[in-house]
Amino acid sequence: MNAKVNISNRAGASFPVRRMNFDFDQVPEYWMNGSVGLTHFMTGLSALFPDGEKLFIDSVRAVRYHPAIKDNEELQKEISAFIGQEAMHTQEHVNFNASAQKYGHDVATLERRTGVVIQTGRKLFAKLVKPFGMTQEMVDLTATTALEHFTATIASELLRNPHIQALMQDDTMSYMWLWHAVEENEHKAVAYDVYEEIFGRGVKAYALRNTALVVAMVAIFLTQSSFVLKLLKDDGKLNLKELGMIYTYAYSPSKGIIAGMAGEMLAYFKPRFHPNDLDTVQLLKDWKAKLGL
Numbered sequence: 402m403n404a405k406v407n408i409s410n411r412a413g414a415s416f417p418v419r420r421m422n423f424d425f426d427q428v429p430e431y432w433m434n435g436s437v438g439l440t441h442f443m444t445g446l447s448a449l450f451p452d453g454e455k456l457f458i459d460s461v462r463a464v465r466y467h468p469a470i471k472d473n474e475e476l477q478k479e480i481s482a483f484i485g486q487e488a489m490h491t492q493e494h495v496n497f498n499a500s501a502q503k504y505g506h507d508v509a510t511l512e513r514r515t516g517v518v519i520q521t522g523r524k525l526f527a528k529l530v531k532p533f534g535m536t537q538e539m540v541d542l543t544a545t546t547a548l549e550h551f552t553a554t555i556a557s558e559l560l561r562n563p564h565i566q567a568l569m570q571d572d573t574m575s576y577m578w579l580w581h582a583v584e585e586n587e588h589k590a591v592a593y594d595v596y597e598e599i600f601g602r603g604v605k606a607y608a609l610r611n612t613a614l615v616v617a618m619v620a621i622f623l624t625q626s627s628f629v630l631k632l633l634k635d636d637g638k639l640n641l642k643e644l645g646m647i648y649t650y651a652y653s654p655s656k657g658i659i660a661g662m663a664g665e666m667l668a669y670f671k672p673r674f675h676p677n678d679l680d681t682v683q684l685l686k687d688w689k690a691k692l693g694l
């Protein structure tokens with residue numbers, strides 16, 4: 402595994418910021434067990450992260466000194482660690498995306514498209530909900546809580562799904578995705594807690610967070626799918642064999658990582674939902690021991 406783990410800073414938060422330094426130079430072109438379709442499926446996800454995680458950081462930063470939380474020392478420490486982890490994820494996905502680009506897969510264009518989708522979506526959504534007294538800050542933060550629920554859920558599914566793990570043949574890529582998956586679950590409650598502390602648990606906040614989840618899931622599905630199709634088409638591999646592999650390991654009820662997320666995704670709609678209701682304590686303990694984190 403080509404990475405140095407440096408747990409440099411806990412600073413009183415419930416989880417640490419780990420400085421990582423992956424070397425993607427030796428990663429094979431089709432590192433998901435030689436499968437073009439599955440490799441591009443993961444690359445399509447990775448292309449979402451640099452701008453996606455920037456939105457997460459910016460949306461929490463924008464409200465961290467709101468009167469409702471500015472003196473909440475514990476939450477402030479969690480926010481700092483959250484920002485630190487997401488910044489590190491961005492750095493590593495930028496580096497991996499650049500390494501895929503070296504093989505001629507145009508991930509840079511996909512990263513730019515992610516930025517356009519996010520900026521267009523957040524402004525349009527804010528315009529639509531403005532008549533109901535909702536601000537851009539509220540929209541950005543609830544988009545983050547929705548997307549953080551998605552990332553924590555896909556991450557916990559990755560940590561539980563042996564079919565996907567078996568396909569991750571390259572040590573560096575396997576470690577990178579599993580490290581990211583662990584951290585998504587370590588910090589899964591931070592944005593949610595910030596949202597609830599500031600905007601409460603009233604009908605308006607509840608309606609907005611549910612609407613945001615539906616909008617965010619449709620956007621992420623359409624965007625990531627279009628990325629995968631483009632990567633396959635540009636590679637001359639847009640065919641039933643590759644699409645079949647993606648169906649089996651992403652969407653089929655028996656092995657699919659996305660199909661396995663359904664129950665936990667729906668839990669978000671419960672009025673009294675909290676991310677920590679989905680218990681990943683032992684799962685994280687086991688994986689941190691295995692990965693030496």
Ligand SMILES: [Fe+2]
Pocket residue numbers: 454486487490552581585
């Ligand atoms: Fe992340």
Ligand SMILES: [Fe+2]
Pocket residue numbers: 457487549552585588
């Ligand atoms: Fe996250």
